[in-house]
Amino acid sequence: MTSSSPRTRPFAREIRVSDGSKREIDQHVEKVLRGLGNPPPPLDLREVRELLRLDMGYYSSGDDSALREKLSKLRVAGKQVLARPGLLVDAVRKHNLRALYLPDRKRILLDEDMPKKKHRWSEAHEVGHSLLDWHHETMLGDTESTLTPLCRAHIEAEANFAAGRLLFLGARFDDEIVAHPPTIASVQALAATYGNSITSTLWRMVEQYPEPVQLVGLVSDHPRYSASNTVVGESPVRHTFFSRTFLRSVGPVANEILWAHVQSYSSYVKRGPLGQAEVFLASKSGELVPFVFETFYNGYDALTLGVNSLRKSG
Numbered sequence: 449m450t451s452s453s454p455r456t457r458p459f460a461r462e463i464r465v466s467d468g469s470k471r472e473i474d475q476h477v478e479k480v481l482r483g484l485g486n487p488p489p490p491l492d493l494r495e496v497r498e499l500l501r502l503d504m505g506y507y508s509s510g511d512d513s514a515l516r517e518k519l520s521k522l523r524v525a526g527k528q529v530l531a532r533p534g535l536l537v538d539a540v541r542k543h544n545l546r547a548l549y550l551p552d553r554k555r556i557l558l559d560e561d562m563p564k565k566k567h568r569w570s571e572a573h574e575v576g577h578s579l580l581d582w583h584h585e586t587m588l589g590d591t592e593s594t595l596t597p598l599c600r601a602h603i604e605a606e607a608n609f610a611a612g613r614l615l616f617l618g619a620r621f622d623d624e625i626v627a628h629p630p631t632i633a634s635v636q637a638l639a640a641t642y643g644n645s646i647t648s649t650l651w652r653m654v655e656q657y658p659e660p661v662q663l664v665g666l667v668s669d670h671p672r673y674s675a676s677n678t679v680v681g682e683s684p685v686r687h688t689f690f691s692r693t694f695l696r697s698v699g700p701v702a703n704e705i706l707w708a709h710v711q712s713y714s715s716y717v718k719r720g721p722l723g724q725a726e727v728f729l730a731s732k733s734g735e736l737v738p739f740v741f742e743t744f745y746n747g748y749d750a751l752t753l754g755v756n757s758l759r760k761s762g
């Protein structure tokens with residue numbers, strides 16, 4: 449399932465997928481890509497669904513009766529889909545679901561009211577659930593009420609990781625980013641190549657960039673026009689990403705520290721580059737490590753990339 453971005457807890461910590469789970473998810477994704485003949489980007493998700501024999505349909509989150517009708521149609525196709533179809537409608541309401549996966553029908557449902565630019569990611573996320581069979585019993589139904597929020601968050605983080613690996617063609621992206629300097633311009637170029645959002649491209653670049661470069665990424669409100677500047681309790685930061693070397697040397701940095709840095713140099717420009725600056729972050733051993741931060745606003749999200757200054761001296 450895909451929910452709209454949660455903004456309830458200010459500066460909440462991001463749930464991270466363990467290395468072991470990442471390896472396992474990678475194996476599933478690589479198998480799919482092999483099945484497609486390791487195609488060049490951008491990945492065509494219709495081909496993925498065909499290979500995996502997944503169906504896709506739509507529902508409207510603004511219309512309960514249309515959703516119920518969808519369910520009754522699913523029932524015509526064969527045996528009863530859900531013991532209690534009302535649970536699905538309730539789940540959509542309770543979790544503000546934008547997409548979901550019905551394992552027993554191998555069917556993905558997307559909310560047609562969701563902005564079009566989010567469909568690709570949501571579809572890939574649900575494909576991720578379909579690939580990871582330990583997710584299936586947690587998707588919906590009676591276990592819904594017994595799943596803890598933390599457990600759900602882990603499942604969702606795993607589906608997001610699978611979506612990212614799928615949409616960026618697994619190891620192909622790892623090989624390709626080496627040829628790109630870690631900059632917002634590279635993020636934009638790679639986003640165009642892979643047909644993915646610059647937000648997801650920033651995330652994949654930060655997590656996959658090879659050593660010894662240390663990267664940190666931030667997806668947030670516009671630093672100068674954030675509603676959270678006035679609304680108490682709303683987090684302006686939606687996601688933070690760290691490269692493995694960053695985590696080893698600096699460790700996870702609190703969102704409020706990163707946010708304060710981004711606010712310190714960002715301009716009031718309403719679209720495009722907002723500026724860059726040298727920022728110092730304290731390493732685990734207590735020394736201050738210089739990073740170059742740059743921030744870009746695309747009209748929806750402010751994207752920040754921080755790179756440790758092993759300065760690109762060449």
Ligand SMILES: [Zn+2]
Nearest residue numbers: 449450604607
């Ligand atoms: Zn999900």
